Amino acid sequence: MATEDKHDDAALVDSGGGAADPVSLEKEFEEMAVPSWRNQITIRSVVVSVILSAVFNVIVCKLNLSTGVIPSLNVAAGLLGFAMVKGWTVLMEKAGYLKQPFTRQENTVIQTCVVASSGIAFSSGTASYLLGMSPITAAQADTGNNPMNIKQLSIGWMMAYLFTVSFLGLFSIVPLRKVMILKYKLTYPSGTATAYLINSFHTPKGAKVAKKKVWVLFKSFVGSFLWACFQWFFNAADGCGFSSFPTFGLGAFNKRFYFDFSATYVGVGMICPYMVNVSLLIGAILSWGILWPIIESKKGDWYSAELPASSLHGIQGYRVFLAIAMMLGDGLYHVVYMLAVTARSFLQHKESANEGTGVDQITDYDERKRTEFFLKDQIPNKVAMGGYVLLAVVSIIVIPLIFHQLKWYQILVAYIIAPILAFCNAYGCGLTDWSLASNYGKIAILVFSSWVGMDQGGVLAGLASCGVMMSIVSTASDLMQDFKTGYLTLSSPRSMFVGQVLGTALGCFMSPLVFWIFYKAYSVGDPTGSYPAPYALMYRGIALLGVEGFSTLPKNCMTLVIVFFIGAVVINIATELLKRYETKYRVYRFVPSPMCMAIPFYLGAYFAVDMCIGSLILFIWEMKNRNGAKEFAPAVASGLICGDSLWGIPAAVLALSGVQAPICMKFLSASANKRVDAFLG
Template identity: 25%
Template sequence: MAPDRGLRIIEPVPEPDIEVESEEMIPSNFSGEGDPPVKFLPEGRHFTFRGVVVGLLVGLVIVFSNMYFGLQTGWVSMMTMPASLLGFGIFRTLSRHLSFPFTPVENVLVQSVAGGMAIMPLGCGFVGVLPAMEYLLKPSEQGPIHLSMTKLIIWSLGLCYFGVVFAVPLRRQVIIREQLKFPSGFSTAVLIGVLHGKGSTQNSGALDSSKAATFGSLALENQPLLEAEDANDDEDRTASAKKQTWAANIRLLLITFGISGVYTLSTYFFPILRNLPIFGTVAAETWLWTFNPSFAYVGQGIIMGPATTIHMLLGAVIGWGILSPLAKNRGWAPGPINDWETGSKGWIVWTSLAIMLADAVISLGHIALRPVVEHAPGLFIALKQRYARGGLRGLFRRHPTGYTTVAGDETITSRHSTSSAEGTSSLSTPGDGEGGRKVWDHDDAPPEQLVGTKVVSIGLVISVVFCVASIHITFGELVPLYGTIIAVFMAMLLSIMGVRALGETDLNPVSGISKIAQLFFALIIPQTHKASVLINLIAGAVSEAGALQAGDLMQDLKTGHLLGAAPKAQFWGQIIGATVGAVVSAWIYRLYTAVYEVPGDLFQVPTAFVWIFTARLVTGKGLPYMAWEFAMGAAVIFAVFTVLRTKGIGKTWHAYIPGGIAVAVGMYNVPSFTLARTIGGLMNWYWRVRLRRDDTPLIVLASGFILGEGFISIVNLILQSAQVPHL
């Protein structure tokens, strides 16, 4: 232990005597049984130019992948684990040429920048809202609307900021105070720790984020220091094993990348490979039951896990195995099966949409009302006590709290001082720990590493004004100004529920959130308005953007919190990533839509149809025959299922209750994608549950599969634009 020359927190006192305000760090050295362990700030540079550049390069590959897969099925992922893995691989390859070492906190920066880029295809509406506007809006609905490249960039930049800024004040509540799990963020922190030699992976059943709640909990610097001889011996014993493990992972990544890439290139010359009739030609040609043996979709299934993919398969069976034949044979959907307007492909979308809405309303309502119900009794008792002590004045009087601290033989009483937008309370005096390293005994980062109040306040105002202005520039008088303003503030409200849902369940219900926004706007925008459908689409897009950014980027902040990375560095990394990602996504979207037919065989844009159908429904356009009855029945059933799931979080039977969003996705996507993802989910289950093996090779395998197809799809794009014939 370090010499006993620090401050020790003893107990709260009612009225502090001395207020200490300083931006130095607290030396935290504890002795005696039961004291918390010493916590050193992790070493390394939190924000570097090279980290930003590598993050942008990794993010560019992921953006191409997400645009490709998003236009096909609507699936978009931040891919934080692959980003961390790729960032580590690049820096390890260049390790001999680095002027200072690549540390876990710099890896957090890399994946923060990459994550900020990765979600832009979905966050800016390029895989759903924009295709709906450009290809599905009818002339009577003020469409179709084809945006120039300049307006595409203005639109995407307008949507990319306010969710990032709004995540900053939410961070203090959900990560520091409530300590929500954010399972993917926790797992990414564990992976980064393993890559940098900070620990060993555990099987899935042993990962418990509640054991790592404070700032830097998973960093090596927070662990007891080894004696020099022990450290050297340990280094000698593990150096060879770590080198062999790293080499094996790199070989696996390259092999899986190559396999997926070769398959993707083959599909250009042999398109039949995307739709193998494994259930017979009748099932394939009549009912669309084919199999797409895409390694990328297998990789996506690995990342999604067995529960989600099995629920998606259930949705495919219900939608394409039961409802589709029923609607066709009864004459409710008389057109070809593959027709969105008159066929059963479009008919079953209404059922999936009802399931999605029921899941979103119940789950988000539970998240919004639960804190009120849980804390109402305690709040009433506290107010009653304050009233008893001081009458009406006692209800509003501020009662400061403080801590008694011991420094040597002196006792000093101190008061919390809030120094950042995240409400960080800080008591501080200068001091160093062992080896000259700074030490810190708070649950959060030091004040100088947090995003300041002024930055957040100004950033929120600018981002909101810029969003409103960008929509006005893009769509002119078609969209009323008051509608855009309401959409932005509603997006912030819904973002809170989305962040909490993600922190508790690892699922960001952005699809349901956007549909709730569409329902709300149907009430405030008259159905007689000439652009009611267009306004509805834009309102949903704004809400989806805010919830997606605030939620998914909170996973990054959880990762950084556990590894001791500076939130300020992550924030600016996310801003940079979002800016570049918005511009690049606009360019990639226009590239794909210029070369390929949209919607078409390759890019079916199913989420665009979900968007436009929702807008038409809530603006009074009506449903196909008998679709209303089945939609309402499905909504009631899955409302019950969602209630059971919210009550069963953490229980063994939770995974067996179908998740509404997953089932809905399985219904509006054709079965070929779902079958491949299910294979990946079963591989995940077999590897982690049956074999109880280390997670890292599985992550490497999935990353290689996904990135291989996403990257080589650029080659297919070039071949298509050059009109190279198919075989």
């Protein structure tokens, strides 16, 4: 997940012993019995899944609330799951109490559960559409700041809402599992790479490499945690500490160009592709270095000089709506492109694919064995379709009780359309590894907010419908990725489904709980604070566009919105044309991503600087030892992210207890320092 849309870099996941010989992979496991689907779900796997789900919910919540840039955490989940259960089984074996060996199927269930839980933390909207309903976000948006379009956040209704909407996606896509995996043989790159990672862990060579990686991850984790703890002592108030270090001078600091010593985003930078990080920096330079200073010079002409800096009718409006324009342009292009690719590929498969998927028709040993186990424990289609209808009925009853702005027939329309979009997203994800769930959610915001209207609470209706659509579409593609992983590790579809259900339930419980800790301990949503939650205001801005149109935008903002929207589409078209027709130098690799460029428009460059430093570390490491970097860089990066993010929990507990850091480290200009000295003297 390099940006708000989920795109896992499969090459990063496929590490740890390398992929096994594709000709005879299953023959390496021939002497290992495959446990029944019930035995693939053990008490120890559930306990480890719960622990790691809590850890990853904290990490994703912190990343969501700070910048919204989230990397793939599959490597960390796989490594930590393997380490915890393997350590436990070694101890039990030495004590003579080991009853069941640790299998790759059990490892797959843990991975499925943890990734499902962290996926809910991403799609739950606690840092986007749900937070966009709050008075804190509404106060920054000026218009729509009325009781019909504001909802006080409460952990109770947030949990009820997530439990209501998060499970339908699982049932919507189950009947198509054989078509997607066996008939059309979609690759699902992240699911495939995760399977090779798990398979490699359970071979003798892979287990040794995995142990080394776990040790590297542990050292990186401890160092990151201790560094975050050390920084806390100098952070007595906002604007204090290493996170406000004017690395490039006070002038650049005021334009949000500085290095804030965040181990989290250095680690994220090591995981994300180079061009993602460069795109972030380009976007920061374009906006904070060039565009915003020009627009600020028009104060009093383009917008009133009396407006506060947070007003959407002032400079903040340009920052938010130009970012939205680029995101919508990028998102709309990818939705249209994915639908076209899906339709073309589906038609080709329909014409040429062999209708049979029986085991007796397959000659390849590995494929025959995988197909045999994939077809062994089926989930009846009647159960899947009945589950979807039942949960849809529950949602149609419950959601209007939580959001009276949405009517039952509007939710019914959403649930009629959602399975079609879920199929398109899951199919496209199998081809390209892109999940466009958030883009479908943004489209739902525009449609339902305009349908309901401002006076009837269209802002809240649009944001709530975003959660309905995004949850179904996101969980559907995630489940199909897991089915692909299970297919390649001989894990039962039933154990995969149960693991996904358990992970979804954990996410629905933990995600609001972790968010609530941060929400009560820090000034979440404050654009100048540590947790600005940038997507909250952006999602609310999309809802305002839906109910009001473009009439409320500041002067010339509409013109710039059109320019940046078209610019995002043109950049994507240019990238696609370069991919098709320019193959010698592969210039398309150096074209920036509009979605990534848009994120710093609101936040500034500080996290982009952090991530570029992570890229620089990885680049130097690869120059000196490419194999070592490929093997261990993801583990180092995961440790940096985990350690720094987990310090957020004790820091939040200290804040809630009223304990302040003892020191405030600030940086002043020479003239300001003289004035302070004179005042104190």
